[in-house]
Amino acid sequence: MTMQFSVLASGSTGNAVYVETAEHSILVDAGLSCKQMDGLFQQIGRNPADLDGILVTHEHSDHIKGVGVMARKYKLPIYANERTWKAMEGHLGEIDIQQKFVFGMEKVKTFGSLDIESFGVSHDAAEPMFYIFRSGGKKLVIITDTGYVSDRMKSMISNADMYVFESNHDIQMLRMGRYPWSVKRRILSDVGHVSNEDAALAMSDVIGDNTKRIYLAHLSKDNNMKDLARMSVQQTLESRGISVGSSFQLFDTDPNKPTELTAV
Template structure:
């Protein structure tokens, strides 16, 4: 299994998961044109994408999905029933082709050839948010952003993965002293908001094991965080702390507008 985080941040989120049989997008928060270009940058033809898995309806995760579905009719799109209902009723990403809509609910695992996908519910102020663990060839990667906290139930699902893409959204002091209105700060800090650098690191501390080789730091706020603060927090907690990690574990920074390399998981 290979993974590239094409873009991650407040302006849009999309990642590629590649197995021998599939090329999958995790979220579609960029324009179709931008998604096509970023895939090309890592040597992948957008026509080879066969599935998209959507986490929730917020535009930085979903705004490109309608265009992709309409432009590429062989593309199968997956989300839970609550997310599809909201997107269809709101028409926020346009009219969706019914025959490309597929449902995966939290708690379900679906198998597609050499790939298993397990969905799990998260805590965020969207219609019905959920994220996924992708398993192929004995390797597992968990994607988790846009959640106000990480429950014990979620930790049980994502424990012992080879790789994690985890939200490191904000530095607490930057957020509290920053330009956002107090209601917006309260929303981000709430149980249906986002994870701070400290929250994310502490959650990872409970789930990583000696098999974990890659940790992607994702969804950094452009106003309330910096790459250095996120990296230093992760390193302090995960590397210098008590995490049961191998000595060659890699902390990978993601970018809001440029892809990571295709990384073998």
């Protein structure tokens, strides 16, 4: 069996991505309650008790809300870098020492035929990092929660078969919206979130011959819409000579509904 994945939930209210091979299964973040996470797993026909662990990207609540309860309920290992552990420990409740594992920046962890590589992003958290999954010659990249995509990030994530890629906000909606200016400034900063246009510009530098699907992720519920994100990304890509729908396709993600379990 090839590597498969589902974006269980993505958005301002909570984030989680499920990845599996024939022998192993991993959860990246659990930003919803354990009860909600259980429901999402049910929808894709999988059991969280079968997980090999939870990988944490950073300590913000929309990424760790359910981590502690899930880890205790299903006796799951948790993987995060040292600074993230320090920042989130008070928010997880009591975690057995045997369930705590350090996964450092730009390191690779192997679960059977699945290699997982971590890489740093630019976000206002202790030491935020995301993950590249490789198995059976296929490559899946998860990259959200970054204010910009550096050349170093681009070199690490280039030519993936599939991307879960942040497309957080429409700049005009954000500027005109109800958020206080301090919050707007944070989102627009280099340690905030990438806009639809900036996401597309970064995509245009990393899309390769292998790329088949891009899932637009972490959309702001106040400052973006699925149709707008898709249209903006498509227009920006096509302005750079990259045609959507020929060699690869764009897909939506949802805050409450998992994407179909898909082979990479």
